[in-house]
Amino acid sequence: MPIIIRKGFRRAGLLAMFCIVAALCESPIARAEPQDTQFQAAPAVKKKIALTQFDVTNTHHVDDISNIYDGLPLALANRLEASGEFLTTYTGRSIPVETGEAQRNAIIQIAEQSGAQLLISGIVINAGIKHEKGFFGTSLGENIKRHIEVELAVYDGLTGGQLLLRRLDEQAPEEVKIGNDKPFGSSLFFETEMGQALSRLLDLAVSDIRTGLKNVPFSAHILRVKENKAFLDAGSDSLLRPGDKLVAYARDTTPIAALNGSALGVMDRAVDTITLTHVQPQFSIGELTEDAAKLGIKAGSLAKIDPDEHRILVAKQIAAQQMAKAEQDAKDEAERLKAEQAAQAEAARIKAQQDAKAEAARIKAEKKAQAQAKAKAAADAKAAKLKAAKAARVSAAQQAKTRALAQSKARAATEAKAARLKAQEEAKAKTACITAEEMARVEAACITAEKKVQAETETKTRLTEGTPAPQTAESAVAQPKTVTKATVEPATEPAKPKIGTPLKLKPVKP
Secondary structure, three states: OOOOOOOOOHHHHHHHHHHHHHHHHHHHHHHHHHHHHOOOOOOOOOEEEEEOOOEEOOHHHHOOOEOHHHHHHHHHHHHHHHOOOEEEEEOOOOOOOOOOHHHHHHHHHHHHHHOOOEEEEEEEEEOOEEEEOOHHHOOOOOEEEEEEEEEEEEEEOOOOOEEEEEEEEEEEEOOOOOOOOOEOOOHHHHHOHHHHHHHHHHHHHHHHHHHHOOOOOEEEEEEEEEOOEEEEOOOHHHOOOOOOEEEEEEEOOOOEEOOOOOEEEOOEEEEEEEEEEEEOOOOEEEEEOOOHHHHOOOOOOEEEEOHHHHHHHHHHHHHHHHHHHHHHHHHHHHHHHHHHHHHHHHHHHHHHHHHHHHHHHHHHHHHHHHHHHHHHHHHHHHHHHHHHHHHHHHHHHHHHHHHHHHHHHHHHHHHHHHHHHHHHHHHHHHHHHHHHHHHHHHHHHHHHHHHHHHHHHHHHHHHHHOOOOOOOHHHHHHHHHHHHHHHHOOOOOOOOOOOOOOOOOOOOOO
């Protein structure tokens, strides 16, 4: 289509054409730039699969089949390898049927010993014969069929986790018996109706396994590391080539535990990329971007072909490089700023020295003035102190005089009180003595009267009986003195008061 350029629009048209051509030239470049940084499509590598011996639920159903326990997994392994996507190996071992820690540990152990990434086990659920009755429940038109039902499970060899579970069912009409004379997997075996049914079942199993494992990334074990080199247990047999890129993982030491305490597995972290440099049939050598020990990569770690993880890891590495560059730029800028600050600090130091000298002179003058003021204040304070001391001495003399007068008054009052108490005590003692003398005289009079009455009584008794006369008056008078002395010195035990004897009164204190 011709382009018509009118007058007045010539320059605008040329400018528009230039923009269109530039856009057309720029678009392929823009489309090509992301492709350079993107991870290339994952190569069609072969995953390693280990197969275990198949179990049979009812052994009577397989009496006519020769060694289905090993023949069925071997036939499945041959067809999986024929697909061109897997490397298979038959272990001849079996795993526990019950799910749990024992089954998981057995899967991990078998996969590790066989060097496989995946593990397949199976169970023959049913291989029995079914009779369908004919017309009116008779044998006329009776139909005989034999079912073959197998359950397949695919596990991750690293964690023991189940990745795929399928139950496949096929049936064989008419010739239901095979016979032990036809080895499992032979041409004679697959010519029978039951052999053809098992062949169809194996094809279904291969199709389901291929579909189910399509998105499972290829993985290999790292056999050993040396500085930034890693040795893998997969090579050209798995269709690996030099230049292929794998993601290296470092395994955490702490396992993930379930609620009941059982270990569920460990976490693997993508830490670096491995670029293959040498590839042999059964192993290969690749290079890491950093030292393996620094990244935590060691023998037993995994390497996978995972484009998503690779893109994320490359993005992290680019971000780390950009961060390192930014840190270096920041460090250079900090050094420049540090140099500028040092120059500014030197200038400020010189200025500060000059200011310090001026300030020192000013402070010296101020100190001189302060010293003079301080000396004057000290003299005034000394004078005030002497004046206060003199006033304090006068006040202390007055206080001493007052205190001496108060002490003399207190001493006089104490002496007067003591004299009064002494007089009271003397009066009490005198009263007590007088009272004691009076009581002694009364007691002596009572004793004398008593003796006199006794003497009279004895005289009357003697006169009546004719006894001699009583003693003279002198001896009678002398006895009361002895009695009076006895009363003054009391005996060991107090005498009981006699009738008519006056009671001794206890003097009352005034």
